Amino acid sequence: MLNLNNILDIKITKKLTILFITVTLGFAAIALTYWMVIKNEREATERSNLFIKYGQLVSNAQKNYFKVRRYEKDFLLSISASTGQTYNNTPLDEHAKYVYLLEQNMEQLRALSDSEGFKLSEKVIINEVELPADYQSELVTQASAVVENYKSSFADIVKFNQVVGFTDEEGLRKKANSLLSVIERGVGSAYANNVQSILAKIRSNEKHILQSIDLTESFEELKRQLQVLQVQLENPENILELGNPNLGTYMSEYVGTINEIVANKRNANEYTELFDFMLGPIFDEMGQSSSLSIIQNQTTQKSKTNTIAGLVAVSLIAIASLISFLLYLFGYTITKPINKLVDTIHEVNQGNLQARTNLVRKDELGELSTAFDRLLDEKVTQLSLSEKNNNELNESIISLLNSVAQLSKKDFTVKAPVFEDVTGALGDSLNFLTKETATALSDVKEISVRVVVESNRVQRQAKLVMAVAEKERHQVESIMGELNKSSNEMVKMSTHATDVNKKAEYALRNTHSALETVDRSVAGINGIRETIRQTEKRIKRLGERSQEITGIVNLMNSIAERTHILALNASMHAASSGEKGRGFSVVAEEVQRLAESARDATTEIESLVNNIRIETKDAVAAMNTAITQVADGTSLAEKAGSAMRATQNSTQDLVQAVNAITKSSKMQAHTNLQLVEDANEILESTRKTDQHLHQQMTTTNNLVRYSNMLLTTVGIFKLPVVEHEDKLANISVEKIQNKKTNIGVTSAEDVNLYPAARVKPKRLKTRKTYI
Structure with missing residues (x-):
């Protein structure tokens, strides 16, 4: 009870201040939780955008890689099919352009993987295998290294093919063609038809070696045909017919040249097959990790959002409970004295002039009730004095009303009584x-x-x-x-x-x-x-x-x-x-x-x-x-x-x-x-x-x-007898107009004739009906 009295004595302004501080703290807590939700969503959105950009860069890198491999094959096919004196550098130029674009993509991927916010706090799960959070950065590093190795390896491929020759007029291809042409001219007799057929097969196998990737079958067939040709050349009858005993030397040089061409082509093909099994799977794994990272980021965001939402709900319930309790308590301490004041006013209106609030409190409502009780005491005293004055005033007004009633009957001979009051x-x-x-x-x-x-x-x-x-x-x-x-x-x-x-x-x-x-x-x-x-x-x-x-x-x-x-x-x-x-x-x-x-x-x-x-x-x-x-x-x-x-x-x-x-x-x-x-x-x-x-x-x-x-x-008016009535016939128009102008105006002399007119009337303090 003592605690409740202490609360009742608290000023209303202090009560409102306490309530305002409580509501402010509640809103601050709500704003803080809302800011946490927005921050979490913004960070998750930024991470999702980074992963999406990562996926787009991976896709662009894959496209550029496919373009690189395509122009690599175009390059190999173009040098195999080229028979002119000059080589068209378009495949090499396009290959270099897309290699440059691929390097740019890898550079962007490295910069993105090293950026802040790219890594997830949880581990990445691919095919039910948990991988470290920096797994994607490692993939980017591996892919970049493979791209660099491919670039240097392709330079070796170009060198190997350059040794072989881009056209029939370059490198080992030129040498092989020259030697084979010498051999063909040496066996140009019309009686060595079977030798010409063997040479045609050798040239066909040579072209197949230059144009195919699988060199084994064509190379073995070429060696077999060369052995057959060697046997034909060693036949004494054919030597006499051919008329050129140095063809064996040319054949040996031609075989050595073909061996060099095959060795260089095999070295180039080994590099090509090696990168088919290295870079493609890395890009696939990078794309898969990007998609999984986006899904995992969304899951993490949803979990954090649910946690923060629970905290917000608990905070809202606690703040609402506290504010409700304070509103009830402060409302009770304010409405109770107000109801007492209202009841006292109703009793006074019903005629009970002895009704009082009798509230003893130290807040503003206590001061108001005390002032109200004091005001009632003063008004009761004034009302008793006013009632006496009103009775005297009623008698004077009744006499005036009687005189006015006679005037309303058009009788201007009546005189109104003049009293000493107002x-x-x-x-x-x-x-x-x-x-x-x-x-x-x-x-x-x-x-x-x-x-x-x-x-x-x-x-x-x-x-x-x-x-x-x-x-x-x-x-x-x-x-x-x-x-x-x-x-x-x-x-x-x-x-x-x-x-x-x-x-x-x-x-x-x-x-x-x-x-x-x-x-x-x-x-x-x-x-x-x-x-x-x-x-x-x-x-x-x-x-x-x-x-x-x-x-x-x-x-x-x-x-x-x-x-x-x-x-x-x-x-x-x-x-x-x-x-x-x-x-x-x-x-x-x-x-x-x-x-x-x-x-x-x-x-x-x-x-x-x-x-x-x-x-x-x-x-x-x-x-x-x-x-x-x-x-x-x-x-x-x-x-x-x-x-x-x-x-x-x-x-x-x-x-x-x-x-x-x-x-x-x-x-x-x-x-x-x-x-x-x-x-x-x-x-x-x-x-x-x-x-x-x-x-x-x-x-x-x-x-x-x-x-x-x-x-x-x-x-119809009843007028008093005027002493100078016989002089009315001599009234001029100017005099009448002067009188019309002065109607309703009382001069100072007229006021002096009636001293009672200067008396200031008393102010009535109560309302009453006079009869």
Whole structure:
């Protein structure tokens, strides 16, 4: 119990501070655990990215390795198949490029394997075998060493093949070819056919050794064929036939050269087969380790995340329990005194003025309850004093209300009582207001009588003015009608004149167009006449050309006759030659037929040329007739143009006259329209005047009615007798206006007449309803 009292005496600010510190620590713990989760996930993601990059680099290295091996085989195949004098270095260049890329990949893998965060804390498990965490780094180191060894070994392969020769014109291949060629030339006799067959087989086996990887079978066959050749060369009969006893020496050198080629090829093939079994499995194992490392990293991350999540859950539960306990405890220590205060306020509202909180505490709520009890004690004392003052004030207000009730019945003879309390000033002011209002209403009554008289006089005058305005309006409307008729006639005349002007201008344009057409016709006819003249000249020249064609046709006819005679002579000579001249006779007959065809064609051409000449003469005669007719048409067109010009001048004069008439008509119509507009303005002014007079008449009637109503309204008030009532008839308008301006304004002298008005009213401290 002592501990609870100590807690109750703690200040509310300190309680809230303790609660805030607890919540802050809880959030800090949550933030710390969340930061641990984020850090773990970030590290795991970075490791996964490193392993993924490692796998990509391994894949790129494998691709580049395959490219290296591919161009290695291309290199070996190209030197085996090369028979020219020069070698294409493309496979070697590509091989060098991909070897460089492979070295770059291995360098990147070494740098990645040595980077921080690449190694896992657990061991790597491959095929159920636990390996150390730096296993991948060891794989990278092994692969890098193998790549370096391959690079140096491939240089040896190139050297071995360079000794053999990249082409048939290099190295041991050149030497072997030279020796074999010497041997072939030595056995070149036609009687050593079996030796030639053996040499062909030897060359075939040599090419097979250069092109294949498995050299054993081809090399053994080559040696067997060489032994057979050696036996053939040792035969005395073949030696005599061959005629070259030094072939054995060449054979020995050739065999030694082939042995050197085979030794170098075998050395190169051993290097090639060695790296097939070393680098490929290492790359496969590196790719497998990358995938397993990613999976193992994900598993490790999930395990750490679950552990941290458990810690977060436990922390959250502990913090929530502590905060709930503090909220309950501090809430209990705060809500209990507040409920006590609320209950005390309810009792006071229900009329129990003796109710008190009686809380004894050292916190803010204890101070509040003590102050509240002290306030209740002071208010009870003040209420007893206020009740006495309110009763006295109620009696004064009731008297004032009775006086106001008499005033509401329009009785301005009543006087309100004036007391010594706060209502004294109010009664004094009410009496002053009543006096001034009665005086003002008396003046209003007199003025209303005068307004009625003047309103009747204005009404009669307005009726006379309206009659005169109505008569003037009818006269203006009659004049307006006549002006409208005159204006419409002038508009019609102007319209007709405009139409005539348009038709005259149209006729002038048509005349001008017809004149231009006639001029163009004359120009066209002159052009036609000139064209016909040129045509006549060309037709005459055509007739002259036809005569030249006749001469050429005669020449062709003469050539055809001579050709015919030559063909006959040739036929006669061919016939005299017998069988040997039969072919020539056929040709002579064909030439004779061609000559006859040419003669017939020239005859037809001559007939056609004669016909053309006759028709040309007829065309020339027709052209001369057409020229005569065109000249007559030109003369008639020129006469028509002169007549059209005269018509154009007459039409132009007519257009000018019609334009003058149109302008005059438009000016007269414009003047009439201006008169009509002026008359319309006069008519509109007359109508507006009539409207204003009607409005003035309506206003005057309203003024008469309102003045009668005002007089009736003022008459219902009961006013006191004024000593100078007989002088109201002499009230001037200026005096009335001055009084209207001062209504509701109390001067300093008026205030001095009523001392009670200067009394400051007392302020009520309680609310009560006064009856």
